[in-house]
Amino acid sequence: MGTHGSQERQDYGSGRLSNTAGGIAVERLRSIIERVERLEEERKALTADIGDIFVEAKSAGFDVKVVRQIIRLRKRQPAEVEAEETLLAIYRQALGM
Amino acid sequence: MGTHGSQERQDYGSGRLSNTAGGIAVERLRSIIERVERLEEERKALTADIGDIFVEAKSAGFDVKVVRQIIRLRKRQPAEVEAEETLLAIYRQALGM
Amino acid sequence: MGTHGSQERQDYGSGRLSNTAGGIAVERLRSIIERVERLEEERKALTADIGDIFVEAKSAGFDVKVVRQIIRLRKRQPAEVEAEETLLAIYRQALGM
Amino acid sequence: MGTHGSQERQDYGSGRLSNTAGGIAVERLRSIIERVERLEEERKALTADIGDIFVEAKSAGFDVKVVRQIIRLRKRQPAEVEAEETLLAIYRQALGM
Known part of the structure; x- marks a missing residue:
């Protein structure tokens, strides 16, 4: 049982746990953090x-740098990569790059 | 008029513009980029x-670093900051920090 | 005149400015922030x-997405882009991609 | 043995490995990637x-959000956190925050 975000209610949650400090289920909080x-x-x-x-x-x-590009490419669908590269080539050619 | 993302249609868009290269409205693309x-x-x-x-x-x-924190704080609602800081103090005290 | 980061000295800087609060040159700080x-x-x-x-x-x-790639490419030296793309093609071919 | 970044030399590295494609030690590259x-x-x-x-x-x-702040704080030296928070309080007070 933790602490309600904005409005501070005494029991801080659905039911009081034994080891609370300031209404905080300390051990639960500590376990989550750790x-x-x-x-x-x-x-x-x-x-x-x-x-x-x-x-x-x-x-x-x-x-x-190129190895990283290969790894990124391998995460994508080949057809998607190909369509994108085709478009990139068209734009580059159109722009004289 | 640009190029349709995935599937490559000859007219590339709602109507053919005069100066196209590979179906690309080059000047429109160049203007966007620039x-x-x-x-x-x-x-x-x-x-x-x-x-x-x-x-x-x-x-x-x-x-x-502290000046940057001040600038971040000034972007937020004071009440929200206060509620968060109250909770942070409760958690820190519960954890013996 | 601001406040020294770690160690808190009374005059907080090279010389005391008139309107300080807690040793802080408030107007200077406010001006910086604003x-x-x-x-x-x-x-x-x-x-x-x-x-x-x-x-x-x-x-x-x-x-x-492709327009963004074009913009990134235009920021780079063509020769550098070309060398990288050549290498990428070699690696892809070697890997059967 | 890989491929030299910019300038493309035939042996691509300190010695020719058996299974190269385009001068690339394919299995070494594949192993690195995988x-x-x-x-x-x-x-x-x-x-x-x-x-x-x-x-x-x-x-x-x-x-x-507060739990994440706790985790960030626990990564830092308490004295450093305390100095920063003292300064933040001074600046906030000076600025009437």
Whole structure:
């Protein structure tokens, strides 16, 4: 049981929990926060791992910017990519680019 | 008259304009692009001006991070800010922060 | 004269200005804030204007996503774009994309 | 062995690997891409899990925006937070906020 956003009611929710401080179910709040923090830490580690792979790619001579483009492209439907690239070519040609 | 997004129809729009290249109303496209580019340049200049003011603020001894917080707060309804800060104080106290 | 970030010194800056509150050169702070707010308003208006142009482009039948790509490309050196696109084609072909 | 960014040299790197296509060490590139994709998937799942916890927090009556503020605060040094909040209070009072 947490705290109602705007208007501050004494019981702060559907029923009073035993260990409340200022009407806050402290342990529930703490558990929510700590679980988010753990997952954020894991996510941060994954981001670092991804970064390491790009460092590896660069040292292997690959162009990281282009590798990222490939990864973005692989997330999309080929037909959609093709239609977009066709249109881009038409616009570029029309503009003399 | 532009180009239909996905499926490529010869007339590309409600009626053929005179100066089309590959069915593209080139001048219309160019005008759209150039107008966006001009506005983006103006916006970039404004961002630089804002940056200069913060440099000035810093050299005058103000804490830029706090000044930014003040500016964010001034954009919000005081009652909303107050309710949020009350709740934050309750949660922090409950968590022993 | 503003307030020193971390350590709170009584005179808050190089010299005491007349109208200070809690050691803060209030009018200087207010002027800084109001100038930033005015420029942010102008910037917001420009962003809205840019948005309007894209709405216009869409209603004219242009593909807004592709128009944005064109605008990004026009900001770059043609030779750099070409080298990147050559590499992208090589990688895509190598991967059978 | 990948492909050198700008200038296209035939051997594309320190030594020719067996399975190259257009000079690209295809399997090395594929492996790099697939490893990044796997980690990105894991990261996406973690982000979804974090989102679920905030949904849980909301249904438990907690104010998610304030919970996020708590999590941000817990990442910082208490002394730094306190100094910033002291300054914010001084500025707000000086400005009559």
